[in-house]
Amino acid sequence: QQQVKQSPQSLIVQKGGISIINCAYENTAFDYFPWYQQFPGKGPALLIAIRPDVSEKKEGRFTISFNKSAKQFSLHIMDSQPGDSATYFCAASETSGSRLTFGEGTQLTVNP
Amino acid sequence: DGGITQSPKYLFRKEGQNVTLSCEQNLNHDAMYWYRQDPGQGLRLIYYSQIVNDFQKGDIAEGYSVSREKKESFPLTVTSAQKNPTAFYLCASSVTGFGYTFGSGTRLTVV
Numbered sequence: 001q002q003q004v005k006q007s008p009q010s011l012i013v014q015k016g017g018i019s020i021i022n023c024a025y026e027n028t029a030f031d032y033f034p035w036y037q038q039f040p041g042k043g044p045a046l047l048i049a050i051r052p053d054v055s056e057k058k059e060g061r062f063t064i065s066f067n068k069s070a071k072q073f074s075l076h077i078m079d080s081q082p083g084d085s086a087t088y089f090c091a092a093s094e095t096s097g098s099r100l101t102f103g104e105g106t107q108l109t110v111n112p
Numbered sequence: 113d114g115g116i117t118q119s120p121k122y123l124f125r126k127e128g129q130n131v132t133l134s135c136e137q138n139l140n141h142d143a144m145y146w147y148r149q150d151p152g153q154g155l156r157l158i159y160y161s162q163i164v165n166d167f168q169k170g171d172i173a174e175g176y177s178v179s180r181e182k183k184e185s186f187p188l189t190v191t192s193a194q195k196n197p198t199a200f201y202l203c204a205s206s207v208t209g210f211g212y213t214f215g216s217g218t219r220l221t222v223v
Contacts, residue, residue, distance in 0.1 A: 032211070034211040036212075041217070041219075042216060042217065043116075043118075043202050043204075043214030043215050043216050043217050044212075044214050045214065046211045046212070046213070049211055089154070089155065095208070098143040098162060098206050098207070098208045099143075099145075099157075099160060100206075100212060102154060102155045103154070105153075105154045105155075107152070
């Protein structure tokens with residue numbers, strides 16, 4: 001009930017391509033969906049987040065798409081750059097509670 | 113600047129030793145968390161605290177202990193009962209309804 005499933009586990013994209021990472025959840029009480037970016041040896045940093053009252057949120061080259069009926073959300077990185085190479089985690093929580101449930105992570109490599 | 117400070121950045125533990133990892137935040141966040149990350153793996157919750165003087169076990173609490181005597185501080189002790197403590201430890205804090213702010217981590221190695 002509390003799981004967030006993330007795929008793929010790893011992703012290799014050419015520079016300039018689109019990177020897509022998908023997450024699915026089961027708990028219908030979740031209403032906050034952030035994405036985190038983590039570089040090696042560093043703590044994760046909040047990248048972008050969405051609430052279920054919108055179906056899409058865009059910040060620069062990063063877009064979250066949200067499908068409430070399917071209980072799925074995804075991160076799209078447009079014009080992927082080698083500097084985007086990192087591990088990405090999706091997460092979800094209930095606004096009434098503060099604890100996040102994390103996906104397993106996706107290791108993205110963007111080749112020059 | 114507001115943020116979370118974890119120290120030390122690197123820590124070495126001998127067999128049978130207890131070690132304490134520090135986590136301090138000046139964000140005025142109520143909730144604080146400790147996660148463990150193994151190479152190439154995800155984030156596993158060790159302990160969390162939503163209010164001073166109260167904390168709950170996460171998914172992998174065995175061999176660890178915490179305290180929350182002050183809002184700003186949430187130290188984690190890795191005890192000798194933790195048989196495989198080598199990992200990257202992350203502290204985070206949050207305000208209810210929003211995401212976490214993570215520290216920069218402590219890398220613990222058993223020597």
